[in-house]
Amino acid sequence: MTDPRLPLDGLRFAFHTFGCQMNENDSERLAGYLAAAGAAPAGLIESADVVVVNTCSVRAKSEEKLYSLLGRLRTLKKRRPLLFGVVGCVAQLRKDMLPGLKSGVDFVVGFDQYPRIAEIIAESRGRKMIAASRSRGWKEGTVPPIRESAVSGFVTIMEGCDNFCAYCVVPFTRGREKFRPVEAVLAEVRDLAAHGFREIQLLGQNVNNYADSASGTDFADLLGRIAAVPGPEWIRFITSHPKNFTPSLARAMAATPKVCRQFHLPIQSGSSRVLERMKRGYSREDYLETVRTLRSLMPEIRLSADIIVGYPGETTEEFGETLSALAEIKFANIFSFCYSPRPLTAAARIADDVSTEVKRSRLMEVQALQKEIQTTFHKTMIGRxxxxxxxxxxxxxxxxxxxxxxxxxxxxxxxxxxxxxxxxxxxxxxxxxxxxxxxxxxxxxx
Ligand code: SF4
Missing domain, CATH: 2.40.50.140 (Nucleic acid-binding proteins)
Known part of the structure; x- marks a missing residue:
């Protein structure tokens, strides 16, 4: 039975989510707000009255994909009544440009306004709405998310970033670091446990910098407290920053069997000179030392990383150092990309001087080497x-x-x-x- 007093009563909604697990979890939370306001999931965009596009601005390519999706939604809107809007990083970054006269975009909602999304959509029926103002401090959600998986549950523990790596737009979109209070994290984990979830995935831009100042809890402590919640057998977390890695975190992982023997630690480049230009705060040697520490405590650990090729000024020799780092570390998996300048970042102010052809050929070289590494490693697993x-x-x-x-x-x-x-x-x-x-x-x- 629907309730006509609810602002979105009877409407059907659908999401299209670009980007990382943080965005996937945000879409789950936003779906919770829409459902609490009387709307119901439509399943497909084609059968929805409201489409929410959750966006990513980390690379130019993801923004390009957004604009092509908006074009498709505009076409759909010409054929039948439809409200559509943009949330997430691009909403934050391009809030004033998105709802232009021809865009068809009805609402633009930035991160800190997510709890108001239903109200904003309801108001956008009469006029275009932009709500992207920022607020300070962690704001706890008020309704449960509608989760995609009933097995593995995302739990956001922090948001934003203070690192300002030279190429990265995230501090300008997600804002400065905010940590979720430990009791709120544990309450969500207990709720997932009560619903039979088997795995908890902790999320944040920089999880290993987690700090709940009121209780003095750091990330290693948090892992221990989550592991003590009966029920879920596996705990994963993403993303960690090599600069904030501490041997005590590795010891805490090693001492906590529920923490999966897997670590995603973006290296970005194997060249200390490039890392310095990227303002990453660690050298190749520091990273290798971290790998040695992790492997000495957990020999079976599988490592993964992000790699950027063609960063401004990257020489053939510097690129070669990325290849040699891959060959030395032998990651279980990598996510590799060509550099693209992002607005507001320090790197966008310097010449993007590695040609597209060279970037593409370096990316292919990285991916071919990694494919070989993975194939060789996977073959050792046959029979296990x-x-x-x-x-x-x-x-x-x-x-x-x-x-x-x-x-x-x-x-x-x-x-x-x-x-x-x-x-x-x-x-x-x-x-x-x-x-x-x-x-x-x-x-x-x-
Ligand atoms: S650590 Fe660097 S790459 Fe990661 S979100 Fe922060 S600024 Fe971006």
């Missing part, structure tokens, strides 16, 4: 048994289950019963560079 959290069925073949190993590798496997939401021991039978394939040998019941 990996514990996998099954999160669903394979998109290509619904008879095949899909999940991730503790090391965060994609594993597709066959099982003789429905194992979605369960931990399964999977014997690895064959591998490719980006995933493993196998068969369930036993259920891990807890």
């Amino acid at each position: 048994t990996e514990r996998v959290l099954c999160t669903g069925r394979s998109k290509k073949d619904p008879a095949v289950f899909a999940g991730r190993s503790e090391g965060n590798q994609v594993v597709n496997f066959r099982a003789d019963r429905d194992v979605v939401g369960r931990f399964v021991d999977v014997e690895i039978l064959s591998v490719g560079p980006y995933s493993l394939r196998g068969r369930a040998v036993s259920l891990y019941n807890k």
Whole structure:
């Protein structure tokens, strides 16, 4: 039964989310606000009355994709009644440009205004709405999110960044660091546990800088307190900054079996000179030392990283240092990109002097090397048994289950019963560079 007093009563909504897990979690929270205001999920954009586009501005390419989606929504709006709007990083960055006369955009909502999204959409029925003002301090959500997964739950522990890496727009979009109070984090983890979630993924731009000043809790303490909540068996976190890595965090991880033996630690470049120009606050040697510390305490840990190629002034020799870092560290996975200048950043004020062709060829070189590293590593896993959290069925073949190993590798496997939401021991039978394939040998019941 619907309630006509609610501002979005009877409307159906859909999201299109660009970017990182923080954005995915934000979309889940925003969906919670829309549902509390009487709207219901439509499933597809094509059948929605309201479309919310959650945006990313980390790379020029993600912004380009947004503008092409807005074009498609404009076309849809010509055929039938539709409200659509933009939230997230681009909403914050381009708030005044987005709702231009021809854009069709009805509402623009910045991060700090998310709790008001339903009200803003309701008001946008009569006029275009922009709400992107910033506020200080952490603001706790007031309604539960509508989660995409019933197995693995995102928990945001901090937002924003004070690092101002020279290439990065995030401090200008997400704003300065804000930490969520530890009790609010634990309350959400307990709620996920009560609903049977198996895995907790802690999110933030710089999680290992977490600090709850009122209780004196740092990130290592937080991991321990979350691990003490009965229920979820795995804890992951993303993203960490190499500059804020401490051996005590590695010791806390090693002492907490629930913390997955997996660490995403963006290196960005293997050249200390480039890292200095990027204002990253660590050198190649510092990063290698961190890798040694992690591996000495947890030899089985799987590392992943982000890489930028073609940063302004990157010489052939400096690029070669990125290749040699990859060969030396042997990441389990990387996310690699060509540099693109972003507005407001320090790097945007210097010449983007590495040509597009050179950037592309360096990216291909990085990806070819990494493919070789992953293939070689994955081959060593044939015949081994990996514990996998099954999160669903394979998109290509619904008879095949899909999940991730503790090391965060994609594993597709066959099982003789429905194992979605369960931990399964999977014997690895064959591998490719980006995933493993196998068969369930036993259920891990807890
Ligand atoms: S640490 Fe650097 S790259 Fe990461 S969000 Fe902050 S400024 Fe951006």
